[in-house]
Structures are given as C-alpha cells and as structure tokens.
Amino acid sequence: MSKKIERIGVMTSGGDSPGMNAAIRSVVRTCAYHKLECVGIYRGYQGLIEGDFKTLDARSVNNIINKGGTILKSARSKEFRTREGRDIAFKMAKEKGLDALVVIGGDGSFTGAMIFSQENDFPVMGIPGTIDNDIYGTSSTLGYDTALNTVVEAIDKIRDTASSHNRLFFVEVMGRDVGHIALNAGVGAGAEEILIPEEDLGKERLIESLKRSRASGKSSSIVVVAEGDKTGENVFDLKYYVEENLPEYEVRVSVLGHMQRGGSPSCWDRVLASRMGVKAVESLLDGKTNYMVGIKDSMMALTPIDQAVKGKTDIDLELLRVSDIMTT
Amino acid sequence: MSKKIERIGVMTSGGDSPGMNAAIRSVVRTCAYHKLECVGIYRGYQGLIEGDFKTLDARSVNNIINKGGTILKSARSKEFRTREGRDIAFKMAKEKGLDALVVIGGDGSFTGAMIFSQENDFPVMGIPGTIDNDIYGTSSTLGYDTALNTVVEAIDKIRDTASSHNRLFFVEVMGRDVGHIALNAGVGAGAEEILIPEEDLGKERLIESLKRSRASGKSSSIVVVAEGDKTGENVFDLKYYVEENLPEYEVRVSVLGHMQRGGSPSCWDRVLASRMGVKAVESLLDGKTNYMVGIKDSMMALTPIDQAVKGKTDIDLELLRVSDIMTT
Amino acid sequence: MSKKIERIGVMTSGGDSPGMNAAIRSVVRTCAYHKLECVGIYRGYQGLIEGDFKTLDARSVNNIINKGGTILKSARSKEFRTREGRDIAFKMAKEKGLDALVVIGGDGSFTGAMIFSQENDFPVMGIPGTIDNDIYGTSSTLGYDTALNTVVEAIDKIRDTASSHNRLFFVEVMGRDVGHIALNAGVGAGAEEILIPEEDLGKERLIESLKRSRASGKSSSIVVVAEGDKTGENVFDLKYYVEENLPEYEVRVSVLGHMQRGGSPSCWDRVLASRMGVKAVESLLDGKTNYMVGIKDSMMALTPIDQAVKGKTDIDLELLRVSDIMTT
Amino acid sequence: MSKKIERIGVMTSGGDSPGMNAAIRSVVRTCAYHKLECVGIYRGYQGLIEGDFKTLDARSVNNIINKGGTILKSARSKEFRTREGRDIAFKMAKEKGLDALVVIGGDGSFTGAMIFSQENDFPVMGIPGTIDNDIYGTSSTLGYDTALNTVVEAIDKIRDTASSHNRLFFVEVMGRDVGHIALNAGVGAGAEEILIPEEDLGKERLIESLKRSRASGKSSSIVVVAEGDKTGENVFDLKYYVEENLPEYEVRVSVLGHMQRGGSPSCWDRVLASRMGVKAVESLLDGKTNYMVGIKDSMMALTPIDQAVKGKTDIDLELLRVSDIMTT
Structure with missing residues (x-):
C-alpha cells in the first residue's frame, strides 16, 4: 500500500x-x-x-x-x-x-x-x-507543435529567397529516428519533397520527382529532409548528387538545428x-x-x-x- | 443516382x-x-x-x-x-x-x-x-489554432507592461456565443481570470477572485473576456465596476479585434x-x-x-x- | 566640484x-x-x-x-x-x-x-x-522601433481580413501628442490614409480621399489613426461619420492599445x-x-x-x- | 543633354x-x-x-x-x-x-x-x-534591419536550449567580407563572443575568453561567427578546437543560412x-x-x-x- x-x-x-x-x-x-x-x-x-x-x-x-x-x-x-x-x-x-x-x-x-x-x-x-x-x-x-511552427516559419523565409532565384533548397530538420516533424512541417510549408527515416525514396526517384516538379511549372523547390533520412548519406551528399544529375539547378542547404528546440x-x-x-x-x-x-x-x-x-x-x-x- | x-x-x-x-x-x-x-x-x-x-x-x-x-x-x-x-x-x-x-x-x-x-x-x-x-x-x-497563437502573443506583450506597472488588464477576445478562444488562450496566457459566455461568474465573484489573486502575491492581473460574456454589459462596464470596487487597481482595457482573424x-x-x-x-x-x-x-x-x-x-x-x- | x-x-x-x-x-x-x-x-x-x-x-x-x-x-x-x-x-x-x-x-x-x-x-x-x-x-x-514592428505586424493581420471582405478599417495606434508611430507604421503597413495630431485632414477630405482610393481600384482600405488625432472626436466618431457618408463601406475599428508597449x-x-x-x-x-x-x-x-x-x-x-x- | x-x-x-x-x-x-x-x-x-x-x-x-x-x-x-x-x-x-x-x-x-x-x-x-x-x-x-531581427530571434531560441543544458553554441551568420550582421546581432542577442572578418581574435584568445566567461559564472555561451571570419578555417573547425581545449564544454554548431535573406x-x-x-x-x-x-x-x-x-x-x-x- x-x-x-x-x-x-x-x-x-x-x-x-x-x-x-x-x-x-x-x-x-x-x-x-x-x-x-x-x-x-x-x-x-x-x-x-x-x-x-x-x-x-x-x-x-x-x-x-x-x-x-x-x-x-x-x-x-x-x-x-x-x-x-x-x-x-x-x-x-x-x-x-x-x-x-x-x-x-x-x-x-x-x-x-x-x-x-x-x-x-x-x-x-x-x-x-x-x-x-x-x-x-x-x-x-x-x-512538438511549437517546433512545427518554428520550422514552417523558417521555411517560409527560405521560400522567399528560393522563389526569387529559382533555386532548390534542402532543409534539414530534426528527427533522427522519426519523420513526424519533417512530414508535418513539410506539408505545412508546401515542400515539394519530404524525406523521412521511415521511407527510403531512393536517389533516383528523388531526381525523377524534381524533374516532374520543374516540368509542372514550379520554378523553385524546397525538399525537407529529416536528420535520420537514409536517401543520401546526409543532406550535403544529396546536394552533390542532385547537382551532378540536375546541373540546371542551383542547390542550397539549410540545417535548421537547435533553434527548433527553443522559443516561446x-x-x-x-x-x-x-x-x-x-x-x-x-x-x-x-x-x-x-x-x-x-x-x-x-x-x-x-x-x-x-x-x-x-x-x-x-x-x-x-x-x-x-x-x-x-x-x- | x-x-x-x-x-x-x-x-x-x-x-x-x-x-x-x-x-x-x-x-x-x-x-x-x-x-x-x-x-x-x-x-x-x-x-x-x-x-x-x-x-x-x-x-x-x-x-x-x-x-x-x-x-x-x-x-x-x-x-x-x-x-x-x-x-x-x-x-x-x-x-x-x-x-x-x-x-x-x-x-x-x-x-x-x-x-x-x-x-x-x-x-x-x-x-x-x-x-x-x-x-x-x-x-x-x-x-482556431492560429487565432489562439495570435491572442497569446498579444497577451504576452500586454503582460510585459502589466507586470511593469502592477496593473489590471481586461483583454477582450473574439467569441460572441462560445468561449473556446477565451478559455484556451486564457489558460495559455496564464490569465488570472477568464470570462466566457457559457458561465456567468457574476461581478461580485470577479471582485472576490481579484482580491484573492492580489492577496496571493500577484502584482499584475490579466482578465480575458470573451465578446459574448455576460458578467458585465461589456468589457468597459467591467472596468468601471472594478475601479469602483477595487480602487487600488489601475485598470486598462484592450480589445484585440480583427487581428485575430488574420495572419499566416x-x-x-x-x-x-x-x-x-x-x-x-x-x-x-x-x-x-x-x-x-x-x-x-x-x-x-x-x-x-x-x-x-x-x-x-x-x-x-x-x-x-x-x-x-x-x-x- | x-x-x-x-x-x-x-x-x-x-x-x-x-x-x-x-x-x-x-x-x-x-x-x-x-x-x-x-x-x-x-x-x-x-x-x-x-x-x-x-x-x-x-x-x-x-x-x-x-x-x-x-x-x-x-x-x-x-x-x-x-x-x-x-x-x-x-x-x-x-x-x-x-x-x-x-x-x-x-x-x-x-x-x-x-x-x-x-x-x-x-x-x-x-x-x-x-x-x-x-x-x-x-x-x-x-x-520605438519595436512598437513600429508590433503595429505593422498587427495591421498586416488586419489587412488579410480587410482584403477578404472589401472592408474599411480604422486602426488606432498610440501617440497622444505626436504622430511618429502612426506615420511610420502607416507607411510601413501601406495604409491608405494616416491621421496624425500634427495635421488636421478634416472629415470631408478624408471622405474625398477614401472615394479616390476606391475609384483607383482598391477594394479594401486601412486608415491609421493616432490617438491624439483631431479629425474626429475619436476613432469611433470617424467610423460613424464615414458610414453615414460612404454607405457602401463596411467599417470596422481596431484599437491596438497596450500591446504596443510590450514584446521582445x-x-x-x-x-x-x-x-x-x-x-x-x-x-x-x-x-x-x-x-x-x-x-x-x-x-x-x-x-x-x-x-x-x-x-x-x-x-x-x-x-x-x-x-x-x-x-x- | x-x-x-x-x-x-x-x-x-x-x-x-x-x-x-x-x-x-x-x-x-x-x-x-x-x-x-x-x-x-x-x-x-x-x-x-x-x-x-x-x-x-x-x-x-x-x-x-x-x-x-x-x-x-x-x-x-x-x-x-x-x-x-x-x-x-x-x-x-x-x-x-x-x-x-x-x-x-x-x-x-x-x-x-x-x-x-x-x-x-x-x-x-x-x-x-x-x-x-x-x-x-x-x-x-x-x-539589413530585417536580417538582424531574424538572427536575434533565432539566437533567442538557441539561447533557450543553451541555457537549459549549459552548452556552448557557435552560431554562423551571413557576412563573407563584413561583420555588420555578426556584430550588431551578436550584441543584440547578448553573445558572449563575436567573431568578424575585420578582426582576427586568434584561437588562443577565444579559449581565454570562454574560460573567463565561465569563471564569471555564465553557464552557457553563444559565440556568433560571421561566415568570413578567419579565426578558424570555419565554424566546425572552431568547434573541434574548443572541444579539444575546453573538454568540459559540450559544443554545438548552428548555421543560420538563407533564412536570413527572407521574411516579411x-x-x-x-x-x-x-x-x-x-x-x-x-x-x-x-x-x-x-x-x-x-x-x-x-x-x-x-x-x-x-x-x-x-x-x-x-x-x-x-x-x-x-x-x-x-x-x-
């Protein structure tokens, strides 16, 4: 008792x-x-x-x-x-x-x-x-909810510059084992592609998808990548792979990092x-x-x-x- | 068919x-x-x-x-x-x-x-x-979720000045028939009192509650009031009532208004x-x-x-x- | 010494x-x-x-x-x-x-x-x-700088709803004797009209200006009014005057109040x-x-x-x- | 003519x-x-x-x-x-x-x-x-002014987590040739150290400064580093150097990147x-x-x-x- x-x-x-x-x-x-x-x-x-x-x-x-x-x-x-x-x-x-x-x-x-x-x-x-x-x-x-808002606000800012320059951005967000932040913030930020640990898209399909996106008339693209995603070795590896296979793209990387843990x-x-x-x-x-x-x-x-x-x-x-x- | x-x-x-x-x-x-x-x-x-x-x-x-x-x-x-x-x-x-x-x-x-x-x-x-x-x-x-964040961010700002001056603020938020915004944003903003259409607290109990709050050592107070609340005729009526009955308080009113409907x-x-x-x-x-x-x-x-x-x-x-x- | x-x-x-x-x-x-x-x-x-x-x-x-x-x-x-x-x-x-x-x-x-x-x-x-x-x-x-940002962020939100409904908004901002906040935040928020204590526009000219604004194809309007402005007795007085003289307008009032004093x-x-x-x-x-x-x-x-x-x-x-x- | x-x-x-x-x-x-x-x-x-x-x-x-x-x-x-x-x-x-x-x-x-x-x-x-x-x-x-606000808001968030864990953060901000963003945002964010291209602090003095900061009773530290700073080869190089020389510190790196260019x-x-x-x-x-x-x-x-x-x-x-x- x-x-x-x-x-x-x-x-x-x-x-x-x-x-x-x-x-x-x-x-x-x-x-x-x-x-x-x-x-x-x-x-x-x-x-x-x-x-x-x-x-x-x-x-x-x-x-x-x-x-x-x-x-x-x-x-x-x-x-x-x-x-x-x-x-x-x-x-x-x-x-x-x-x-x-x-x-x-x-x-x-x-x-x-x-x-x-x-x-x-x-x-x-x-x-x-x-x-x-x-x-x-x-x-x-x-x-979780606060972190999602932090991430979409950051990607909104990145979208401004991506749209102005017709660029492709890889944005790495937290999530070593799970893709909840990446998936929800990716949908919330209107990302063109979302890479999560739970799914291995494969580099080839990423390239296909980016080609399709551009063909459909999109001039800029945001790809949200969870830390733990296994499509590439890491987000920089993905950048180099895309630059090699889609030379018409200017690729930039943003790693949002620990600001995702803070804030009111x-x-x-x-x-x-x-x-x-x-x-x-x-x-x-x-x-x-x-x-x-x-x-x-x-x-x-x-x-x-x-x-x-x-x-x-x-x-x-x-x-x-x-x-x-x-x-x- | x-x-x-x-x-x-x-x-x-x-x-x-x-x-x-x-x-x-x-x-x-x-x-x-x-x-x-x-x-x-x-x-x-x-x-x-x-x-x-x-x-x-x-x-x-x-x-x-x-x-x-x-x-x-x-x-x-x-x-x-x-x-x-x-x-x-x-x-x-x-x-x-x-x-x-x-x-x-x-x-x-x-x-x-x-x-x-x-x-x-x-x-x-x-x-x-x-x-x-x-x-x-x-x-x-x-x-709804966005409006709640807009309201708590506004009240956070009001809290800064309320705390600096030991003041009492009535903050009117939207909600003609329902108190969901008032109740949730009130809890989120740490309001000392929340007045909603679904409950009639009564002016006397409001005064009691504010006295209790001050006695417990709080130097400032935020009262969140839904538009449709019936405790007073409106938020200004409440202000005058409180000033009459608790003359030690400096009372201010904020009506958040239509900014609650907008924003990203x-x-x-x-x-x-x-x-x-x-x-x-x-x-x-x-x-x-x-x-x-x-x-x-x-x-x-x-x-x-x-x-x-x-x-x-x-x-x-x-x-x-x-x-x-x-x-x- | x-x-x-x-x-x-x-x-x-x-x-x-x-x-x-x-x-x-x-x-x-x-x-x-x-x-x-x-x-x-x-x-x-x-x-x-x-x-x-x-x-x-x-x-x-x-x-x-x-x-x-x-x-x-x-x-x-x-x-x-x-x-x-x-x-x-x-x-x-x-x-x-x-x-x-x-x-x-x-x-x-x-x-x-x-x-x-x-x-x-x-x-x-x-x-x-x-x-x-x-x-x-x-x-x-x-x-001052912080207050200006607070005001333009609030008006940005009000603009969302003003644009959606083709409405006219009077937004009262702080400034009992001076119009610095009204003028700068008004320009920053793209206000259609700015009323300050230093200038008496006159109610008639306000009406003329609003007519011109609508004629030029604007479907919504924001009028920023400093507390100390003398065009009307106060912001609500202005609202009634405009509603009488421009019945095609739906007019709303927002009083930003003390949130302008707070915030990071x-x-x-x-x-x-x-x-x-x-x-x-x-x-x-x-x-x-x-x-x-x-x-x-x-x-x-x-x-x-x-x-x-x-x-x-x-x-x-x-x-x-x-x-x-x-x-x- | x-x-x-x-x-x-x-x-x-x-x-x-x-x-x-x-x-x-x-x-x-x-x-x-x-x-x-x-x-x-x-x-x-x-x-x-x-x-x-x-x-x-x-x-x-x-x-x-x-x-x-x-x-x-x-x-x-x-x-x-x-x-x-x-x-x-x-x-x-x-x-x-x-x-x-x-x-x-x-x-x-x-x-x-x-x-x-x-x-x-x-x-x-x-x-x-x-x-x-x-x-x-x-x-x-x-x-410039917008970017400064974006940076201090991000560092405020990082400060939350730095303070909670007694950690040291290197935050890289834009500025390949000039340190205006780093210096102003660094002061605005209350950074313990600011590294700019115009001054070469030297790694040894950085270590001294961090030691002093901790000795004075600070439990967390933010170091703002302009992209173009030459104290280390880059911000990750600095991290490794500090971890070697101040093993009691947990060091984290944040690269704010292109979000600094966007936003309202x-x-x-x-x-x-x-x-x-x-x-x-x-x-x-x-x-x-x-x-x-x-x-x-x-x-x-x-x-x-x-x-x-x-x-x-x-x-x-x-x-x-x-x-x-x-x-x-």
Whole structure:
C-alpha cells in the first residue's frame, strides 16, 4: 500500500523542449492547490543524485508559461544509469522527504524513471516533453507543435529567397529516428519533397520527382529532409548528387538545428502542458504510479510507462498521401 | 443516382480565417490530381449568383498556403437567403457545368449549402473555416489554432507592461456565443481570470477572485473576456465596476479585434486544411454529399452537415478546472 | 566640484517600453566593467523615496536583454512632485551612498530628474525610453522601433481580413501628442490614409480621399489613426461619420492599445539600449551631469536634459509626402 | 543633354533581401504619381538582355510591401559581364522605350549599372538592397534591419536550449567580407563572443575568453561567427578546437543560412524602401544619373555610384567596445 503523498519532486530530463516550463508551472501550482509541497530537482537525474533541490511555491513559477527552455535545467547523467547511482538518488529523495516524482522528458528519461520506480517502489509519473512526437500513448508531445511552427516559419523565409532565384533548397530538420516533424512541417510549408527515416525514396526517384516538379511549372523547390533520412548519406551528399544529375539547378542547404528546440511555446503546447501537469499530480494523488500522461482524442489519458517507452508511433500514411497530392 | 463529378466549385463564405487559402489550395490540387476541373467562386454565395467564376489550375495556388485571408474573398449574400436567389445560383452553377460544391466557412455558410443542396439535389461538402471552433463534428476548425497563437502573443506583450506597472488588464477576445478562444488562450496566457459566455461568474465573484489573486502575491492581473460574456454589459462596464470596487487597481482595457482573424496560419492549420481539402474532394468523388469534413481523434471524419449546424460544442469542463488550479 | 562616482543608481520611470531591460543590463554591466557598484531602484521615483533598492551585479541581469517590460518596474509618484518628496528621495540616495542616477524614461521622468539634480546638486543622466519617439536630441527612443514592428505586424493581420471582405478599417495606434508611430507604421503597413495630431485632414477630405482610393481600384482600405488625432472626436466618431457618408463601406475599428508597449525588443532597440547604457555611465564618470544620451547620425550624442524636455520633434514632412505618393 | 524621362525600368539584381518588394512598389507608384510608365524587368540583367519586361501600374503592386523576396525575381547574368551582352541589353531597353533604369541590388549590381550607363549614356539610379549593409553612402541597406531581427530571434531560441543544458553554441551568420550582421546581432542577442572578418581574435584568445566567461559564472555561451571570419578555417573547425581545449564544454554548431535573406520586412525596411523608391525616381526626373540613393542622418542622400561601389564601410569600433563591456 502506498504512502500518502505530501511532497512531490519535479524534474526535466533529456533534450529540452518548449512547454517544459509551462508543465513545471502546472505541477507546482497543482501541488499548491492540493496543499502539497513541490520540490524542483535541477539538472535531471544528475541533480537528483546530487541533491540539487529547491522548494517551489506557486509564486516561484510566475511568468514562465511563455518561456522556452527549462528553469530546472536538464542534463544527461551517466551515473544514474548505474544501480549505484540510482541508489544514491533514492537516498537523496528519501532524505528530502519526496514521496513521488514527476519526470518531464522523453524515451530515455522514462526508461530511467521506470527502473528507478521498480527498484525502489517509488511512485513516478511521466510527462512527454520532446519536440520529436515519438512517444507512444499521446497524439502530441510537449514542444512538438511549437517546433512545427518554428520550422514552417523558417521555411517560409527560405521560400522567399528560393522563389526569387529559382533555386532548390534542402532543409534539414530534426528527427533522427522519426519523420513526424519533417512530414508535418513539410506539408505545412508546401515542400515539394519530404524525406523521412521511415521511407527510403531512393536517389533516383528523388531526381525523377524534381524533374516532374520543374516540368509542372514550379520554378523553385524546397525538399525537407529529416536528420535520420537514409536517401543520401546526409543532406550535403544529396546536394552533390542532385547537382551532378540536375546541373540546371542551383542547390542550397539549410540545417535548421537547435533553434527548433527553443522559443516561446505555442498556445497548444502551453495548454497541453497545463493539463498534463494537473493530470500527473492528481494521478499520483489517486495512487497511480508508473504511468505517462498523454492526450488522446482531446482528452487526458494515462499509458503505462513501459508501453510508452516500448510502443511505436507510426508515421501517418494518410498524411504521406496528402503530401503527394499537394505536390501535384 | 448522382452524375459523375468532373467539375467542382470551391468558395469561402462568412468571416475569413487563417487556413482558408491552404484549404483552397488543397481542393484545387486534389482536383488536379484526380483530373477534375476546379472552379473558384469569388465572394461566396453572392459570387455564385453573379457567376463570378475562375478556373483554377494547380499552379494558380502556388505560394498561398502561408497567407492569411482568402484569395477567393468572402461576402455575405442577402439574395442567397431567398429562394429566388438560390435558383439563380443553381442556374449559374449549371451553366458553368459545376457538378459539386465545396464550401469553406462556418455555421451560416453550411446552412446555406444544405438548403441549396436539398432544393437542387446538388452535391455539397463543407470544410469548417472559422476561428471560433464552434462547429460540431470536428475537434478543430480552420484558423482556431492560429487565432489562439495570435491572442497569446498579444497577451504576452500586454503582460510585459502589466507586470511593469502592477496593473489590471481586461483583454477582450473574439467569441460572441462560445468561449473556446477565451478559455484556451486564457489558460495559455496564464490569465488570472477568464470570462466566457457559457458561465456567468457574476461581478461580485470577479471582485472576490481579484482580491484573492492580489492577496496571493500577484502584482499584475490579466482578465480575458470573451465578446459574448455576460458578467458585465461589456468589457468597459467591467472596468468601471472594478475601479469602483477595487480602487487600488489601475485598470486598462484592450480589445484585440480583427487581428485575430488574420495572419499566416500555424503549421497545424496548414496541415489540417491540406487534409480537409483532400477529404472533401475525394468524398464527393465517392458519391457522398451534404457532409462536413472534420478531424476527430487525429483522423478525418465526416459529419452530416445538418448535425454540424445543429450540434453544440460544449465548453471543456476539465479545462475550466485546470484554469482554476493554474490561478492558485 | 563633483565627488568621485563609485555607486550609481538606475531606475525606469513612466510608461514602460521594449528595450528598458536591455538598458538596465547595459548600465549594470558597464558599472561592473568600471568596478562601480550599481544599485537598482524599483518602481521609479516612488521606490527612490521608499528606499526600494537592490544591488545588481553583472550576473543579475543575465537573460533580460530580450525581455519586454522592466525588471525594475515603473510607477508614477505624486510624492516626488513635491519638494518634500524629493527631499526624502535625496536622503535615501545619500543613505544608500548613491553618487549618481541614471533615469530611463520619457519627458516627465526627465523633468523630475532635472529638478532633483538642481535642488540637490546630484549628478543625473537620462536614457530616452518611450515608444512615442517624442524626445528631442535623439533620432530614436528605446522601444520605438519595436512598437513600429508590433503595429505593422498587427495591421498586416488586419489587412488579410480587410482584403477578404472589401472592408474599411480604422486602426488606432498610440501617440497622444505626436504622430511618429502612426506615420511610420502607416507607411510601413501601406495604409491608405494616416491621421496624425500634427495635421488636421478634416472629415470631408478624408471622405474625398477614401472615394479616390476606391475609384483607383482598391477594394479594401486601412486608415491609421493616432490617438491624439483631431479629425474626429475619436476613432469611433470617424467610423460613424464615414458610414453615414460612404454607405457602401463596411467599417470596422481596431484599437491596438497596450500591446504596443510590450514584446521582445527588436535588434535595433537592444543594440541602442546597450550603447546608451555604456554612454550614460561613462559620461557620469567623465563628470558630466544633466544630460540625456541620444543617437544622432548613427553616433552617441549628449543633449542637455532641459533641451531634451523642452525641444520639439517635428513630424517628418518628407515622409508625409512619401505617404501621399504611396497611396497613388 | 538628357532626354525627357517618360518610361522607367526597374529591376532587382544579385542576392535578394527583405524590402526589395517594398522598393519595387515605391518605384512603381512614384512613376504612377508622376504619370510615367514603369516597366518591370524580370531576373535582373539577364531579363534586360532577354527583354523579359512587364508594364507595372499602381495596382499591380498591391499587397507586396510586406512580402519577402522579389516579385521581379533575381538572377546572375554572365552575359551582361560582356560588352556584347550589354549591347543587346541596351538594344532591348531602347526597343521598349526605356529612358532610365532603377537597379535594386548590391555592389556587383551597381558596378554593372555604372558600366552600362557609361557605355550607353543611359541614366541609372541605384537602390541598395542587400542584408550585408556593406555599401558606402548609406547607413542602412534594405533588408539589413530585417536580417538582424531574424538572427536575434533565432539566437533567442538557441539561447533557450543553451541555457537549459549549459552548452556552448557557435552560431554562423551571413557576412563573407563584413561583420555588420555578426556584430550588431551578436550584441543584440547578448553573445558572449563575436567573431568578424575585420578582426582576427586568434584561437588562443577565444579559449581565454570562454574560460573567463565561465569563471564569471555564465553557464552557457553563444559565440556568433560571421561566415568570413578567419579565426578558424570555419565554424566546425572552431568547434573541434574548443572541444579539444575546453573538454568540459559540450559544443554545438548552428548555421543560420538563407533564412536570413527572407521574411516579411521590418517596419524600418518598409519605410526606408518607400522613401528610397521616391527619391530614386524623382532624382532621375531631376536629371540626375549614376547615383545611389541612401540614408544619412535620417535623411535621403545621393552618392555617386562609383563611390558607393569603391567606398568601404568600416566596422563600428565603438560597438566593438560596447560588445566587450556587455560580456563583463
């Protein structure tokens, strides 16, 4: 039987994403609402090990809902991957009187939370914070919507110059294993071609497609490429291949990089973060543990954290088809 | 039995919203993909009556996916509300050889489409384009997400000055009958109070709430007020009431107005518009008529257009509760 | 002979404007660079009277360069307008060991600084922080450039919906006594008419101009109106007048309001603030007092603070002419 | 003696920049205002050679003031570098009845204009359109201000993630020969170090500076690097050097690339473009030729085009010093 929960720790872990601060604020205020103490743990699991704690009251999270990044900072912890490290972390948690933990992060962070919870019978709840939208059990992860807007705004700017010069641009976006950002931002930006890890288009078909695009009267082209795409070795390799095979094209490359992780969160991400924080704290109060909070069909939903980690989020085949039709 | 569809008309009707152009583009390109002719009808039903038509090919909609407003313009038509007007419209549609109609608009536009379709056995398909998100059968209407971002960005700016001066701001946002924008943007902007048509808080409770907020240590406050809220006669009435009852507050009013209807659509609205356009055209090709395209649980879904018009979209009670908790 | 300066106070006063935080940061870091102590004075002159002080070191102003508003807050002080109030303020300044004061604000704030300085032989330096750009001695005040961008972005959005509906919009922008924002943002937004306090167009000529605009083939129109314009009693009065005299127009009004004061400062305002902060502190170190820092012909320049207060900034006649030509 | 000017050609040439469309609009409308015909020349000098012309009336440039890129497109022309090519261009200009040419572009474009003008005694006027701000005779080129805002907004986003992870970022910005963008955007973004072509900091001093920055308590750092900086071979070379010498740092690289050339122009760039277009056309009407329009001390000014091309724009030493002080 689980102990009554009076003090909850909250941390951000792994790569940061827009909306993490909004989620921290929500966890803190939900604790205040239910008269619980909320303890901020700095620098993820490493801070848990080192006891880098600070009690957070409702006012301490004023004016952070619209800020990118995470006020609790984030870090990777090699130590936490060892049993020894996790034992120290548990000792710290007990010393501080923590009764439960809310972890805002991605896959890797949830795996850590799960193991920690099992080893120590310690209640944990996950909130999916990552721009990649690659977590099973939620149709949207925190930061994904903001990142999509960042990418389409950047490509809109690139389109201006592409159109003015009749150029071809390869734009690399984040997504080492999944193509959600590339596919959605590609459709949103009206890209002529979208290359994702889930599909290998093949260089020859890329060339065919670009030829078709030009034949249809398009004078400029944007190709969105997910980091993890395997059509070429990388985006520069693709550039050289196209320049060799389509010498009439001037090709330019843009690598959007880490700006995709930052920025003021969109309204969607702020509201989602607010809802998830409430759900996470109240689920812990309901005696639940080892779940991840998600959104499904516009409603909050819990998914066992091991399923969230193991599950796969497939690329949207309908949207792939929409993308094809849009490049008519 | 319905005639084979070879020529589809597309129009925007009622108030414009971000994403309408992306939807037009999608309808046009889906027609091109299926070798159908697509005819743009200008100025809504009035243009249908006046025969203000233009054939649109795939290239004619280049570079509009990211533009606010509608290239087809929009207008209200008193004439179309009469049987006579609709008869002329039908004659025009037949003369031009139109076999079906895609109407991008809101409630009123759908009612017109429905009547027109029934009177003339003419296939119609609706795409919900309005910032208000007040259409049954879709969790999101085109332009709603963009409007939310516009509102939170504006309130973020107002918050800067509110915080610097310890002031109270009433910010009026759109929503004559429904509070979706006010509630979601209010939560997203961290508003201290949100007033919506669906709930009458009462002026006394507003005063209590503002007192509580100040007592809890907040030095500035934002109150988001939907146009249609009934707590006061209007937002200025509220201002005077508060100034009388809380003389320690300096109160300012901001009416965001029509900027909420414009702007480059968010990635979400662009992708949604692209998907809806495909679904609308292909549903007509499948022999369907008198439906509205919507999104439910991340998937395209059809709703009979009369249900879309009559149905109600309730305010999200869970989110109201989240809002309360966030103002702890 | 003036005492060696070892401790400088900095405050923001009057209406806030974007770039004030960047200026505070610059004053603080320039003090640190020269091994001076910098003391933040909260809530302007009222905080000076109440001794609401906090020593600020170089790290205390991290990550504020891009934030709107002012971390030192701002307020009006009736007390400081009395000799008695200013005497208390001086006593407080001496108690804290302040040797000089940097005041970031507008006209009114500078008048206060000037009197305070003369009464107490106390070194002061002004930095012009106001969105109105109505200070003599600088071609640009802090926040003006940002406000212009805020206004044109808002009008761009309004233009989307104006164009879609063939509507006429009156957009009221800040500027009670001067039309700099209206004129520049009006030209920047491509407004069809710009109404400023410096010129009384007259209602009849407004009607003539709108008729001409429509006759020339324009289907929508934006009229930018400075708060202080005297063509009508106010922007709503203009709306009614136009609706009576041009019944073919649907007229809408947008009052942009306080969002014009907030937001992340533009690069120009951040750089200008950084330069002005350095100049203010180093001018005090050079033994100068009672000056305002400004920018003239791309270079830092000092203007005696009484001239800054009394001087007039005339409206740019060339730009008025450009505006006329642009509406051809 | 020069012929009366009745027909003016306008083109954009070289790399595009935000504000070019606003300048085209201004040239077109100023021509309309003075009852001149305005002829748009597509794709720069290549279009002049090929006779790719289109008459532009006042309404043809509606709604372009806020669009990035150039509706006239731009291109490089090898042919125009030959006497033969220029002779064809002149023949085309005469055939079309052009009496003068307004060229919106940079250095290279102006050199072409100058030679063309001298060989054929043909009136030309230059408008400086480039984001690099490297043209003598104007304190600001079209697009520069917009590019600065694009860069600081991108770095603000990167700062979010840098701060969350205590990372060091190298951000490469445009500027092959000049460091104006790097220096101004670097100061505006609060960069800890700024590397420009005009100064060779040396790798060792970079390391020293980064050490100092960390010792002073900064947990993250942004280094802005102009493309043309010579401290390392390139930005990736710098990354490896720092990682070798400061192993405690996690280093990331962001190359902002062509998004810097696009986007909706800032209010400043729109107003500047409007003013320059008027000045260019009216100067031609005044019988002037072979000048570039610029802005000096807030006023329009003409500079002989050969001086504009040969002159140097020095880096602002005062701003370099401000940058040093800000990183205290």
